[in-house]
Amino acid sequence: MRLWMGRAAVLALGAALPLVSAAQTQSVAALPDMTLATPHRFERVAYDLRVPWELAFLPDGTLIFTERDGHVRLLGPGHDATPALRTAVALGNKMGMLGLALDPDFASNHYVYVAYDHVAGDNPSNEGERRFQLRVARYTLEGNQLVQPKTLIDGIPAATNHTGCRLVFGPDGKLYITTGDADEPPKSQQLDQLNGKILRLERDGSIPADNPFVHTPGARGEIWSYGHRNPQGLAFDARTGTLFESEHGPNGGDEINIVERGANYGWPVIDHAAAHDGMRSPLLEFSPSIAPGKAILYDGKAFPELRGKVIVALLRGEGLLVLDRDGNRLSHPRRLFFQGFGRIRAVTQSPEGYLYFSTSQYDPAEGQPRQDDDLIVRVVPSAAPTVYPGITPRSPTAKAAPLSPTQHAIATHCAACHGPDLRGGSAPDLVTRHFQFVTDPESLKALMVHGLPDRGMPPNPAITADEQALIAVYLAGVRAQH
Ligand code: HEC
Structure with a gap:
């Protein structure tokens, strides 16, 4: 030193x-x-x-x-x-x-x-x-x-x-x-x-x-x-x-x-x-x-x-x-x-x-x-090359079960905060939440792009119109069942 x-x-x-x-x-x-x-x-x-x-x-x-x-x-x-x-x-x-x-x-x-x-x-x-x-x-x-x-x-x-x-x-x-x-x-x-x-x-x-x-x-x-x-x-x-x-x-x-x-x-x-x-x-x-x-x-x-x-x-x-x-x-x-x-x-x-x-x-x-x-x-x-329980390292080329397009859109854009099925993670559960800022499907799609930057949801210019539509349909479905 x-x-x-x-x-x-x-x-x-x-x-x-x-x-x-x-x-x-x-x-x-x-x-x-x-x-x-x-x-x-x-x-x-x-x-x-x-x-x-x-x-x-x-x-x-x-x-x-x-x-x-x-x-x-x-x-x-x-x-x-x-x-x-x-x-x-x-x-x-x-x-x-x-x-x-x-x-x-x-x-x-x-x-x-x-x-x-x-x-x-x-x-x-x-x-x-x-x-x-x-x-x-x-x-x-x-x-x-x-x-x-x-x-x-x-x-x-x-x-x-x-x-x-x-x-x-x-x-x-x-x-x-x-x-x-x-x-x-x-x-x-x-x-x-x-x-x-x-x-x-x-x-x-x-x-x-x-x-x-x-x-x-x-x-x-x-x-x-x-x-x-x-x-x-x-x-x-x-x-x-x-x-x-x-x-x-x-x-x-x-x-x-x-x-x-x-x-x-x-x-x-x-x-x-x-x-x-x-x-x-x-x-x-x-x-x-x-x-x-x-x-x-x-x-x-x-x-x-x-x-x-x-x-x-x-x-x-x-x-x-x-x-x-x-x-x-x-x-x-x-x-x-x-x-x-x-x-x-x-x-x-x-x-x-x-x-x-x-x-x-x-x-x-x-x-x-x-x-x-x-x-x-x-x-x-270890001389015994045991693979740890529960997980097998996956081949880098063979992906696990493919995600549906909706799951993929959520995993890409929302899951890090709202969880893989939007039922909550570090950000709110979107299935049971009473929306404050969303009034209809169009405002939901707009929110996916513009985020709520003041409240910790960043804007996301990368999300496509197709992805917005898939997520909006998914949310409408699970929220109706709830
Ligand atoms: C980086 C973290 C993050 C990501 C990624 C994210 N959100 Fe959020 N989102 C938040 C936070 C935090 C809030 C809560 C804001 C509050 O009410 O204080 C929120 C709130 C919401 C709300 C509630 C709006 C309302 O009217 O109450 C909706 C709907 C929403 N997010 C949808 C999405 C969707 C759909 C995606 C993916 C396309 C997404 N969010 C991606 C962090 C995120």
């Missing part, structure tokens, strides 16, 4: 050395599959979840995880996943309860940091005010409950897309936060805006004196690096302080970067492998898109073949990306567990070195929720 602080101080005096140059960007078009040499089996840890976004372990081995629809849950001896926190969040494509990190001194102070989106302001009809914002708050774990919230930072622009958000403590004891461009790409380049940045805060939310832009007039002192599009993975090498980052690109161009103090990662001026003076091109660039989520550096004992590797959860890639690492060089990208788990959002290692990962099928538009989704799965060394 001291060593790393020393290096940061040196960099603060001069311009950061460009460790990564455009010429070194490696473009990756196809991922070969890999298998683990260690015999292993999959075990289902939890199921019927709604996008478990972050997974972590308390010192006693209890699993703590966020669920995008507004929960933090504990699972382990004495904890049965009853919510430790249930918070009203603004839910959207990529919005809700997102990042989570434990305080480096969690064992003594029991602090847990979470990031979630909310509807901004008391007066949401004020057009000048941003509707959705990301807030990072510190809670204290008391028994089974997260209590005493203290907001560390708020007002980070959020949107149904591109909202980050990963929280990670560095070996320097500071909290690092990824933010998306919130669908306003130019702001990623603006130092007076918090969109499209990696932020660095003290544990109490104050701004560290050695942040790069604290003395730049007009700049937000929280900023550590900028020019990001939608970074969702952040992993430190605690020994060297090297910070690896994964980021979603536009139409492919997904990135793996090493993040350095004050550096500009180019979005939206450059993307893919493009180069520009004063901007960093990625270390690795993936086209077509693999959609990288959380990243870790594996150093567990359970799977020696993964030691020292960078591992990244893949949403579109439906597996785990494994990269060899030699200092600041990453090579030999390949894919693990591409065997029907579907979209994978987060990966972590348990105290025993087992791999835990979570699926992300309840992502409107891209996801295809199946029975029992979403899952948390762990991978355990």
Whole structure:
């Protein structure tokens, strides 16, 4: 830690050395599959979840995880996943309860940091005010409950897309936060805006004196690096302080970067492998898109073949990306567990070195929720390759029972909030609800497009007229029977 602080101080005096140059960007078009040499089996840890976004372990081995629809849950001896926190969040494509990190001194102070989106302001009809914002708050774990919230930072622009958000403590004891461009790409380049940045805060939310832009007039002192599009993975090498980052690109161009103090990662001026003076091109660039989520550096004992590797959860890639690492060089990208788990959002290692990962099928538009989704799965060394009870990993090509067009429309556009049959999830049961804003089929269809943004239902310009009609007919039918 001291060593790393020393290096940061040196960099603060001069311009950061460009460790990564455009010429070194490696473009990756196809991922070969890999298998683990260690015999292993999959075990289902939890199921019927709604996008478990972050997974972590308390010192006693209890699993703590966020669920995008507004929960933090504990699972382990004495904890049965009853919510430790249930918070009203603004839910959207990529919005809700997102990042989570434990305080480096969690064992003594029991602090847990979470990031979630909310509807901004008391007066949401004020057009000048941003509707959705990301807030990072510190809670204290008391028994089974997260209590005493203290907001560390708020007002980070959020949107149904591109909202980050990963929280990670560095070996320097500071909290690092990824933010998306919130669908306003130019702001990623603006130092007076918090969109499209990696932020660095003290544990109490104050701004560290050695942040790069604290003395730049007009700049937000929280900023550590900028020019990001939608970074969702952040992993430190605690020994060297090297910070690896994964980021979603536009139409492919997904990135793996090493993040350095004050550096500009180019979005939206450059993307893919493009180069520009004063901007960093990625270390690795993936086209077509693999959609990288959380990243870790594996150093567990359970799977020696993964030691020292960078591992990244893949949403579109439906597996785990494994990269060899030699200092600041990453090579030999390949894919693990591409065997029907579907979209994978987060990966972590348990105290025993087992791999835990979570699926992300309840992502409107891209996801295809199946029975029992979403899952948390762990991978355990075992000579008996038993498949965990209840679930057989499905062949990536053979889809489960096909959905009817109506079910498909609901799964794509509504299920993440209202449940697969619209009988309620994090948003109301639409079968028994007495509608407040809907008067006839036409106003119902209009509501599907325009949403109720002030009340947590985002607009959905992607829904087709056919889909609106199918859902309206379905709702009329089930509501009449009720
Ligand atoms: C991102 C979450 C989300 C998605 C996706 C979503 N909704 Fe909603 N919806 C909500 C929330 C939250 C409310 C409750 C607003 C309130 O009353 O406070 C709501 C309310 C409604 C209402 C009640 C309106 C009334 O008059 O009371 C209807 C009808 C509805 N949604 C239909 C749909 C349909 C159909 C879809 C899919 C095409 C959909 N919603 C997708 C979150 C969502």
